[in-house]
Amino acid sequence: MHTFKRILLATCAFGAAVPAFAQDAAQAGAQDAASSGGLEEIIVTARKREESVQTVPVAVTAISEKTIQQRDITSIEKIAAATPNLSVGRAGSGSGAQLTMRGIGSSSTSIGIEQSVAVVVDGAYYGQGRIIQEGFFDLKRVEVLKGPQALFFGKNATAGVISLTTNDPGNDREFIARAGYEFRSRQYQGELIASIPLSDTLGVRFAARGSIMDGGYYRNVSVDRTYTTVDIRNLLTGGSGNPLVSVAKPAASRAPGEDEFLGRVTLKYTPTDRLTMTLKGSYNYNQVNNSSWNYVAYNCGLATGVSQLAGYRCGTDFVTHQNNMPADIAANFPFAKDNGELYNRYRSWAINGAVTYDLGDVTISSVTNYNTNNNRWACVCDFQTSNNTGIWATENSTWKAFSQELRAQTAFDGPINLMVGGLYQKTKRDFEQYTMFAGLRDDTASAANRFVASSKTSFTDGETAALFGQVTWKLVDTLELAGGVRYTHETKDSFFTQPYNNLGVQGIFRDQNDADGLGVVRANQVFDDWSPEVTLTWKPQQGILVYGAYKTAYKSGGFSNGGINSKFSSDPLADLTFNPEKARGFEAGIKTTLADNQLRLNLTAFTYAYNDLQVDFFNSPIFAFQTLTADARTKGVELEFEYAPRSIEGLNLHGSINYTKARYTDFPSAPCYAGQTPAQGCTLIGGISARQNLDGAPLSVAPEWTGAFGVGYETAAGEGLKLGFNVDTRYSSSYLASGFGNPFSRQGKYATLDAGIRFGAEDDNWQIAVIGKNLTNRFFVSGVVDGPSTGGGTGTAAGVRADQFGFGNLPRTVQVSVIKRF
Template sequence: MLQGSDLVRGRRTLTSVLAIACACGAANTAHAQDAAGEDSEASTAAKGGLSEIIVTARKRVESAQDVPVSVTAISAAEIADRDLTSLERVAAATPQLAIGRNATGSGAQLTLRGVGSNSLSIGTEQSIAVIVDGVYYGQGRTINEGFFDLGGIEILKGPQSLFFGKNATAGVISITTANPTDYFTASSRTSYEFNAGKLKEEVVVSGPVSDRVGFRLAARVAKDFGHLFDNRADSITYTTTDRPAAGVTNATTDHIATAPSNNGPKEREYLVRGTIDWEATDRLTATLKANVGYNRTSGTWNYAVFACDGGQSHLSPGTPCERDFALYSNNMPADIAAETRFARPDGDNFNKYSSWGVTGTLEYDLDALTITSVTNYQWNRNTWSLDIDYQSASSPALNIWGTEVSDYNAFSEELRVLSDFDGAFNFLLGGYYQTSERGFEQNVLFAGFENSEAPDGFRYVAYAKDSSTEGETLSAYGQAIVELIPDTLEITGGARYIHETKDSIFVQPYAHPLLAGSRYAVDDPLTAKQTFDNWSPEATLTWTPSETVTVYGAYKTAYKSGGFSNSSIQSPTTPLEFFLFEPEKAKGFEVGLKTDLLDRQLRFNVTGYIYKFTDLQVTYLDSAALAYNSINAGSAKTKGVEVEFAYAPYAVPGLELSGSANYNHARYGTALAPCYGGQSFDAGCIPNLLSIGTPGQDLDGKPTSDAPDWTGSLGARYEADLNQSMKYGLSVNARYSSDYLPSAFGAPLSRQDEYVSLDAGVRFGAIDDTWQLALIGKNLTNQFVATGVTDGSGTGSGTGTNMAVPADQVGFISMPRTVTLQLTLQIP
């Protein structure tokens, strides 16, 4: 339970952060007042006041201040000014949103208001739906797409099933890419980040082809010449013993596992997106978007073993566990890699992500009705080879490597009709269809296993896994909109129905002869056919007493798909039920007040909410067995208050201050879950609680993952003319978070301390925007922030006893300080 002292400390720290940022804003204000005194008729600087922000949170175009939804909208200009060109950077700038990159599992952990999906299993889908140009992207590996040339980002908080479908129990990140312009323009943005030595080039060409056809082509290429995380491992010797059959032992062989130099992230990427707009008639428009992407990094570059019982690694005694941007990781020995499927011949650690997709949108305007069709096909493949003990283990018996290939493809079609009648009644009706397929193949190498008689690709493999899931979703949704008092009081009600099937298969095609049959089942496929049905209703009452005030109350529900643990482990006695998990559901209430005051100089919004989540999906690592498995842990409840403001005074044109203060109390309810690795009996790990031989813990009252009680932000932006041909801009943004547990299982070692991160930027350029030079700093306070954790593989012992030793905590760490110099050229 949150103690009074914790509340006081959180409030004091948050107040300090706001004071610091206000001081920065005050300095900018003084400067702005001097500039405002100059007589410049040709000035193109802002005139002051707040601009209207347009969103599509309810599948129709509305002002963010009018829509009865808790939404944070980020404009294209702010994305460019702050270089928010990845989901991780967006999260680092958004209180209560946390995103952790994971090379393994689902590829990412997305959490909002303390609810999300930890990233350990590829079989789970995110509780925060990522929507790109109206299309659902359900895989955590979407984080690798890299987002640029954007039209805007909307972060919708809380359950959003009605408009965005399944897997939106915690919220939605809706991303809109830029569309063609009605005039010709071309731009080049070249940037260099000094810490990672990242050189990046973005090029955009856009304009009309004819009176009715427009195009836009955008491309980005980037390469790291330096690094953000230091690899401090030394080369080690890994000894294998050839045992082609039980009772047969041949020669032992020493292999050298080298340490990569300056490991992390060494990113290389290219992204290309093309868009064509066609106004076929005055009523029918068509848009076609196609994209292709490639991203390669040096494996587990952001994994840090940052907390260990006793302060030292259990796999590498003498190596400190520190909150530092460092890792200890070895390449797979080259001679072993050459005989292991999916590994690079040189044994280097890597993560490679490739993708492409096509989206076609048709919109037909019938005056009072608008019919919209969105069709999409998407494909991605992720391949990695990693040191998955993460600690450069000193004993060959403790070294662990893995390799994996996973594929995902999906086809979807959405058709909806939106009315715009003059009367009191309007409606939205829609249908959605999706088919998807996920494939997964993995090898794990450990303990010096070798088999000279193994099939090709398996000689040094201890065990291998192959799995796939085919899914089909049919959904229908509708909303009725009734104005009880015209332009003043509106009530809406709607629901979404979802029918979903998933067909899965899991098999272990190989295990070393000493493990096959005793520890791992081999060539014994498990198959599952799952069917899920769900109704997600919601209702909202909105009162608009004036054009500048909106008050609303909403009841919302949501649904997240159940599934199959594709990356689990099958022993000879493992039942099929071990691989299955049920849907996650959410329901609750939200109230909000949105205001534009002082002739639209001040924007002040308040949101209160309380939501309950049932059958919460979590994934745990049995660190001793190297098994990942997803389960339904039970219930959780979130409740809180969010306050945000923006102030742009007419007296100081070009200045805007903004900020937020948020309290969120996210705690488990009735929730029985596995123990964290090395949790003792005295610490709450109860033998045989989950089943005979399986210890567990009661999480009731414990915080959920990534759930700080207090978060806040404060920022200041100022833009003014320098002279008749040049202008300049300044910005500073601070974010505060109180402490929290990145662990979904209450592991106390994982605790992330409270922190303040600071971003800032300065830019100079031409008044007509033909060129701009900017210097952008992120995490200038160089805060070490763990956004997710897993127990260190092979660590943690005595679970459920009072002789337990807690597992080492491996964190997914946000980026350290970065400073980027950016040059933008634009025609015209």
Template sequence: MRTHLRIGRGAFGLLMAGTALALPAVAQAQDRPEEPQTEAAEQGGIQDIVVTARKRTETTQDVPVAVTAISAATIQKYDLTSLERIAASTPSFVVGRSPSGSGATLVLRGIGSNTTSIGLEQSVAVIVDGAYYGQGRTINEGFFDLGRLEILKGPQALFFGKNATAGVVSITTADPGDELEVIARAGYEFRARQMVGEAIISTPLSDTLGVRLAIRGSKMNRGYFKQIGTDQTYPTLDRTSTSQVVTPTNHVSGPAGDGRSEEFYVRGTVKWEPTDQFTATIKANYGTNNSNNPAASSVLYNCPTGKSAGNPAIPCARAFQSSANRFPSAIAATVPFANKDGQTGNQYKSWAINANLAYEMDHVTLTSVTNYNWNRNIFQFDGDSVSRSGAPGVFATEWSTFHAFSEELRALTSYDGPVNLMVGGYYQKTKRDYLAWTASGGLENSNAPQPFQRYLANSKDSETEGETIAGFGQVIYKPVDRVELTGGVRYTHETKDSYFLQPYSHPVRVTQGIFLPGTTIRSNQTFNDWSPEVTFSFKPTSDINIWGAYKTAYKSGGFSNSGILSPNAGLPDFEFDPEKARGFEGGIKTMLMDRQLRFNVTAYSYKYTNLQLDFFRSDIFAFTTINAGSAGTRGVEVDFEFAPRGLDGFDIHGSINYNKSRYGNAIGAPCYAGQTRAQGCNLVYVNDGTPNGTARPFNAATDAVANRQNLKGHPTANAPEWVGTLGVNYDAKLPGGLTLGMAVDARYSDSYLATAFGNLATLQNSYVNLDASLRLRTENERWELAVIGKNLTNRWYATGGTDAPNTGSGTGGTTGVLADQIGFATLPRTVMVQATFKY
């Protein structure tokens, strides 16, 4: 309680400081007539960025939401063509890529979903052109030729629906313009020897019809991470029981790939405006992204001995290097979807079509967003994540597809009176198919029912079909000029029907009680939720906005498709309940000094219940997604931008974010490998038939070891308390009609834990990374030459991770050895030269 009050006072103090800075400007502004914001912007200073955070057009300063808006010019300036690159330069936003499971974790303000279950949806929703893309593998999409990008922090249920408990990343791609536009762009990145090309053509075909076609392709000739694996031996024993004595067959596996990739994306847009009232925008896109190792950024970085427990020749180091092996040739020839040469890899393919319709009547605007998106992901990787010899080797392949159809209808009134309404409905139909095959433990069975099962330890087959129906509405009330009150709610009804089956398990593993093949478990889940929201906004002048909000949100429960079924596991180990959030935030947004200074302060406090976590339960050999109690996040965010009119083309900008994200009562959370009872692993799991089970204190008289902990008071993953940014832009006019553009941006992060289970071995120390660009262009922007540098400080830091397989011991006992730690590392220093031609 004392901690809560201390944080609250700090937040209140910073908020009041920001208010005090704004008050003199308020007094001055009240003595002069208002000027339209657009007119002020045309005279220089700071220009507004339009956002649709509330599904209607507003500026970042007018909307009562904590939003970071990134313009198309900024995206291009720093080559922000992936969510990972955007996160690396954005406060409080973290993206971590993983080789399996959901494929990624997206975190805002210390709240996100870990990566090990494909059935676990993200707490940070990704919206593309108004449609929901909630899967972690969305990070593989090609985000280029964008109109803008908005990062909305905190719960966003009313306008964006389920799975937005931590926030929303809203991406708007570029539309056709009123004039012919041709863009050709070519780049070369030196570290990865990557060649990048883009081509964009946009043109009106008539006064009412325009089209836009954008294409991007790239090829890396070297990976960002050095592959230090070497040839290793994987021995197999052809047997069906542990009592058989057979001679092992040694298979040689070479080093895995270094993560180099190829990508291709194409997007076509048609925009039709037959009248001033009606607009139809149709977008279709297709993309592929293939790499030769999905685990290339999985780095062995912290080990008790300083070296890998599985192979002492492999060092543990916070370096841009990783080690793994490709499939042995005999295994690659049989395992489904293994590359014929045994090479590791990831093949991602997606396509989508999106239709936005808008009809504006005198006082009512009707909008419709229809979307269908599909993706398929196939990967082959060394599940051991360390180049080593022996039976502990793990070679896995996975095939998964995801389909989603959605339709959203909205109506917004704009009457002159004090009351207006927004009402809408949403429908979504989804289907996830998941297949996996794993060779491990040196197992072989020449008598397996199918030839492809010869080297398998286990295989999986799972599916989830989901349906969502939602209705939402908001009352917008303006009792007096400059004051707006809104209240709204979203009701969500959702069903998920799932099954899980292990078609084959090796007889030895069945005898050992590890796998239960041939048994299908089925789940039929239904969820209902009401998520209300109330906001307040007071604008004493057009340049000052004082706002506050009470928000709630709901994240879908579900089914862990990538789990493991053992004789001791059951349906409760696969099902998990919804995650929910509620709390307050508010602040002040200002434009000061005749719109030369933007200064904003936001304070927030949210509580999350039934927080979803996925982990590997070693006691019953099963992956389990649980609802691990509660968490709270509280903080203050300050950001500014200064663009003096006396120095045209110059601006300085920055931010300071304080965030304290801690678990509340989280009884039953997993222990990390090697955690002793003295370190907090002092509870024992009790299977009571519920999705999460219960946990009781360890009893030395009846229990051999403990296997659970209470995470209360521990920080959540990827939650630095302090994050700050500082940047400078300057466009200098040169003789001959040339402009030299210079930009430097630094980002500081405080230390944090990279995983969700309180393991101090995953501590990531504080760091500073630096981005910069230098551009020379003509005054009419016909051509431009640029040099773009990312992470110029070359700082290594982890954005997620896991215990290394087959390491660590003594979990839940009196003594223990911590597991080796594998971190999902960010990209190293990159430098790209780029040439752009526009017509």
């Protein structure tokens, strides 16, 4: 580790430069325009073919390669920080993330729920929540497509798509070294890129990035905590239980203490002008010192404002209170570190092959992808540690996916053109989890199970086949009608059981040999969907595009691999399975490029209805995770602008303002939030089930107003040098972080400020930059869970609300970056 740090420091001392990547003629021409004060043209693939962002009838926020580098946009979270109506919450367990766009998202509590915002990398789907663990670098562009995108991107894009494109080898040899240091987390980062043309038709690009943290973004404050266990068999036979007192040491004082390595190799073969073949192989390793390092008790249930378990004061800051698993217990606990330290370790591999063959009037495209990831963690799963109340767990999950997409696009001179294609995907998820709580142990059990209260094992095998097509009809020179549909057939075969339960919880949790025969749950799900789309585009003159669209989308139903098979539930199959989510609605927009390519103004209006919106919650009376479905509607208006005056070369002003209203339209039997009383609208049914009517209530993480404004400027500084800076702010109005109308989960309005300054060679041979993010050090949450073992009395007048644990953002960070091009 110290050797790696010395290498990074040596690279820092060596110098830096912004990479000058090869671009096609259209982009080069756009850059020439920008250099004389006009707007830069950005090419996007929102319809799976290259088009200008201003000529595609889709609401899309495009981030250019230049902006990606200047603002260090290298993760899904950083993309969200640059996109006002996109939110990303990092979760420690479950799916690992909550991605929300225009108020539509998927809760993080179930690993089996697909995200409503699809993530696509180099044309292949990577939509699992754990994609948040991936680091992205050496990017050519980022596109955020808003609203349903089923026709071109398939299932699981009911809210939108984040599409990332990585760089290919260019025609020229280039070597780039980059080093950085971030002060708050004490993070050292190094990056090396080598692009080499091996011949006139074959090129290779190597890219690698590594980082280590000596500190972290969050501060953990805790003390030694005791955890007393009793032998259940001795206790049940009248003994004392032979109490054993263990000590849980405080978790790492600075989190996440991240270590990361990413590598990618790209081969590009162009034997003719008509044929292009690209092969990419990538590897990602990421490990942090606490899986729930950003869980903050920001609003406590007690009037005193202190935690119901740990006794610390709740607050909107970057402080946690968590302890490691006791070391003597961790020594034999499955997937725990011997010393009991908390962690999250993520590893992924991917290979992606793309072929494009231009036959003149027809272009054939193929994308073949295989990706797999393994995620392991040990968490303190009550997110705050007190004496003898700890809940610790470990998990090991693996995801594998193979996909093949083939499409053909015509380019006839006539008024009618076609796009047809097909997709095949095969997936597999393997899952196992081990939990300790309630001070239980069994001295007669195996060493691995001695301190386990309950364990789970599950898998889901999935298979998807899709056919899609679109007809484009140019009615007149300025008017185009496009209509298409995607058919999706999907199967999921799943298995779930709890192979070991301590005797003390066998009255609550079923195991695989349970006498009622419900201890093993199997599901064979079949889903079929038709998702049509129609778009009318009018181009009255150059620089103006007006469009209207009717769109639909489909998100997979599925199986909650991390759920609970509770003896209080008479139908575990219904608890663990859930229906698909569907969207339909309208969108209209106008895109304009005005004032001699100096001003860009875009306006979008939308309204979408969602049926069977997937809402996951923990039903505490029956100890079961359940995925309910609700109906919802989101509607709004978005305005964005960009101004690059020719009179002030190098100046760029940009911003947006967005209004979104996202509400439940039919959720009359929604679960109550923890501690909700009858006076607050909660009704206790049958003495067990607590329900409320959420019709008209806001969705989770759905601010009504969001916006952004930024200024960028770059100018020559004499003697072959140049100087540049950027200042960007992002605003959000207040919102509920809870999907169950919990007023105590409210996140207040906030604004963040990013800024950067850079100095280097005019020919981009080297550069030194300082990049600051969230300079106001504003804390906010992008998702929430009720604190386990807090709150109670739901549905009664004596209800006590639970502590609210939010997924916190990153605090103020300041990074020095040095880049050198050879």
